[in-house]
Amino acid sequence: MAKVATMEDLFLDEIRDLYDAEKQLTKALPKMAKAASSEELRTALENHLEETENQVERLEQIFEMLEQKGTGKKCAAMAGLIKEGDEVAKSTEDTAVRDAGLIAAAQKVEHYEISGYGSARTHAQLLGHQEVVSLLEETLKEEKQADRILNDLAESSVNEEAGSQSGKSHGAKNGRSGAKTRSAGSSSSRE
Numbered sequence: 270m271a272k273v274a275t276m277e278d279l280f281l282d283e284i285r286d287l288y289d290a291e292k293q294l295t296k297a298l299p300k301m302a303k304a305a306s307s308e309e310l311r312t313a314l315e316n317h318l319e320e321t322e323n324q325v326e327r328l329e330q331i332f333e334m335l336e337q338k339g340t341g342k343k344c345a346a347m348a349g350l351i352k353e354g355d356e357v358a359k360s361t362e363d364t365a366v367r368d369a370g371l372i373a374a375a376q377k378v379e380h381y382e383i384s385g386y387g388s389a390r391t392h393a394q395l396l397g398h399q400e401v402v403s404l405l406e407e408t409l410k411e412e413k414q415a416d417r418i419l420n421d422l423a424e425s426s427v428n429e430e431a432g433s434q435s436g437k438s439h440g441a442k443n444g445r446s447g448a449k450t451r452s453a454g455s456s457s458s459r460e
């Protein structure tokens with residue numbers, strides 16, 4: 270494994286990690302969209318796929334700006350998050366409950382990206398890569414917006430329907446479990 274000695278090395282590693290993560294997502298998002306049972310969720314995931322393709326291109330631009338070869342470095346975290354999303358899809362029926370699970374999985378992905386792009390942006394700033402900062406910020410905005418859209422879906426129709434599918438033995442708690450799902454969704458970062 271190549272030594273990471275300087276901030277410049279660390280920063281490049283972060284970009285390579287994000288590049289691999291986004292490429293994994295261009296393959297995973299269509300599958301998640303296909304698994305979605307609600308039209309709204311499917312559309313949201315498909316829209317974010319388009320953004321993700323642009324984000325891949327932005328990272329390629331960044332490699333050019335830094336005069337570096339555009340190669341990724343396997344992002345183990347994204348592979349794990351995608352695997353969990355896949356497990357949710359496989360272990361549920363094609364219902365609103367699956368959608369609630371898919372939204373939660375997709376929000377974990379967005380939060381990972383928000384954190385990765387946030388750090389990379391700060392490091393680019395520190396290193397004086399001003400044009401790179403702007404590109405990273407564009408993507409960061411899209412990731413935050415994607416998270417907000419998913420959050421709105423979690424708080425609206427999708428999870429309300431899922432809440433109404435609580436087990437019969439919990440009948441009396443139906444309303445409450447719906448409320449719980451909503452507050453869990455709304456705990457996600459909003460800026």
Ligand code: FE
Pocket residue numbers: 291294321324382412
């Ligand atoms: Fe992304």
Ligand code: ZN
Pocket residue numbers: 286287290344345346347385
């Ligand atoms: Zn990553």
Ligand code: FE
Pocket residue numbers: 286343344345346347
């Ligand atoms: Fe990673």
Ligand code: FE
Pocket residue numbers: 317321378379382411412415
């Ligand atoms: Fe994203």
